[in-house]
Amino acid sequence: MSDRFLEGRTALITGSTQGIGLAIAEALAAAGCHIGLHGLADKQTVEAAKQRLQDAGAQDIRYFDADLRSPDAIEAMMADTAGCGGVDILVNNAGVQRTASLADADRKTWDTILAVNLSAAFHTMRLAMPAMGERGYGRVVNIASVHGLVASVDKAPYVASKFGIVGLSRVSALEYASRGDRVSGGVTVNCICPGWTETELIEPQIDARTQIVGGGRDAGIADLLKEKQPTLRMSEPSEIGSLAVWLCHRHAHNITGTAIPVDGGWTAQ
Ligand code: NAD
Numbered sequence: 468m469s470d471r472f473l474e475g476r477t478a479l480i481t482g483s484t485q486g487i488g489l490a491i492a493e494a495l496a497a498a499g500c501h502i503g504l505h506g507l508a509d510k511q512t513v514e515a516a517k518q519r520l521q522d523a524g525a526q527d528i529r530y531f532d533a534d535l536r537s538p539d540a541i542e543a544m545m546a547d548t549a550g551c552g553g554v555d556i557l558v559n560n561a562g563v564q565r566t567a568s569l570a571d572a573d574r575k576t577w578d579t580i581l582a583v584n585l586s587a588a589f590h591t592m593r594l595a596m597p598a599m600g601e602r603g604y605g606r607v608v609n610i611a612s613v614h615g616l617v618a619s620v621d622k623a624p625y626v627a628s629k630f631g632i633v634g635l636s637r638v639s640a641l642e643y644a645s646r647g648d649r650v651s652g653g654v655t656v657n658c659i660c661p662g663w664t665e666t667e668l669i670e671p672q673i674d675a676r677t678q679i680v681g682g683g684r685d686a687g688i689a690d691l692l693k694e695k696q697p698t699l700r701m702s703e704p705s706e707i708g709s710l711a712v713w714l715c716h717r718h719a720h721n722i723t724g725t726a727i728p729v730d731g732g733w734t735a736q
Contacts (some may be wrong), residue, residue, distance in 0.1 A: 471524070473715060474499030479554045479595070481535065481587065482561025484508035484516045486666035487610060490704030491558055492516075494712040496525035500556065503548060505531040535561055535587035536579060545594040553598040556715050559588035559632070560610040564668055566621045566675075577624045584628035585635070592639055596654070603647030605654040606715045609636050610707070613662045613730045619695075633658050633726045640724030652717035659710055662730030663692060664702040698731030 478495045482488040484506030492502050502525045504516055513530055520528050529551075533544040548554050562584045565576050588609055599605020614622060615629035640656040647653040663669060677687030692699045707729060714722065728734045 471497075471499030473556070473712075475501070476555040476715075477501045477503065477548070477552060478556035478558065478715075479503035479505065479531075479548055479591070480558040480560055481505045481591065483558075484512050486668060487661070487664060487704045487707050488558070488560040489516055489519065490708040491560060491608075491610075491711045492520055492525075492708075493523040494705070494708035495556065495558075495715070496520045496523040496528075498712050498715070499524070501525070501527035501529075503529055503531060503554065505533065505544070506561065507532060507534060536582045538586070538590055541587055541590040542594065545591060549594070549598065553602075554595050555599065555602070555604060556606045556608070557591055557595045558608045558610065558711060559591055561587065562610065562612075562628075562668070564622075564625050566625075566672065568621050569623045572623060580624040580628050581631075584625070585631040588632055589635060592635070592656075596639065596643060599654045600643055600646040603651035603653070604717075605643070605646075607636070607639065607654075607656040608711045608714055609633075609656070609658045611636075611658040611660045611726060613660050613695075613728060613733050615658060615660050615726060616728060616734050629660075633660075636726070637724045644723060647720075649717070649720055653720040653723075655714070655719065655723035657714055657722060657724070658726040659707055659714075660726050660728045660730065660734075661702055661707055662696045662728070662733045663688075664704060664707060664729075666704060692731075695733050696731040697733070697736070700731060702729055702731070 478500040480492045483492040533540040612629040614626045615633040643654040680690045
């Protein structure tokens with residue numbers, strides 16, 4: 468998208484130092500947003516992400532390193548953004564994933580996945596959305612998953628967190644539905660539900676499958692896709708970025724409370 472229709476808007480994208488979050492931040496930067504870059508990363512990774520955002524057209528980038536397992540750290544980050552005018556666009560993207568059967572998943576796995584994937588979004592939304600309501604424009608884009616719509620074995624905490632964020636998004640979409648108007652753009656809350664998407668998050672699952680099927684990484688990926696994703700193609704993070712930006716347009720004012728799959732037909736089955 469070349470047109471800078473979001474010029475001057477401020478976007479906070481959690482977990483944007485890499486992967487899907489960075490691709491969304493790049494797409495928002497290209498559309499004219501000031502960027503709140505966020506994630507747990509070393510200095511080199513943060514600098515590389517900043518460079519990519521500048522190359523995409525970002526004129527103002529602020530980096531936040533709040534650990535999303537800590538509500539206090541989230542509150543401090545949101546107070547900081549509020550002090551600088553607040554966020555117009557909030558993308559709750561940060562996520563963690565660990566696979567284990569219900570019997571083998573320990574307490575720490577559950578607590579971490581629920582805190583990062585679900586509770587953090589509750590905190591950022593409750594703190595950012597009142598100002599969006601007052602302005603009559605706001606966008607919350609929550610990166611759920613195909614696992615917010617259907618289940619798979621060995622992912623109980625992850626699936627619970629993603630179903631949870633779909634529910635949280637629907638409630639907040641209803642609570643803010645009547646704020647603003649067509650001209651201001653309204654306040655909307657939607658989930659994007661990706662299937663397999665090329666990022667570091669899924670490398671352990673690719674490795675595990677490659678060990679089982681043999682024949683190298685491509686064979687492992689092909690086997691994962693064959694099982695669930697009928698197009699047999701992974702998504703690129705930039706494709707999720709394009710959809711996220713599109714949802715931020717004023718003409719998307721009546722799209723709220725949805726959970727949009729980008730899953731190659733996974734949930735059509
Ligand atoms: P990734 O591992 O590449 O990036 C995760 C980001 O979250 C990083 O920036 C990391 O620093 C941040 N993060 C993790 N724990 C954090 C913490 N405690 N505090 C602050 N930041 C933290 O992952 P990705 O694949 O880009 O995933 C992004 C989102 O997309 C996640 O919510 C994930 O569940 C979802 N998703 C991914 C896929 C996929 O196939 N990659 C599929 C469906 C959904």
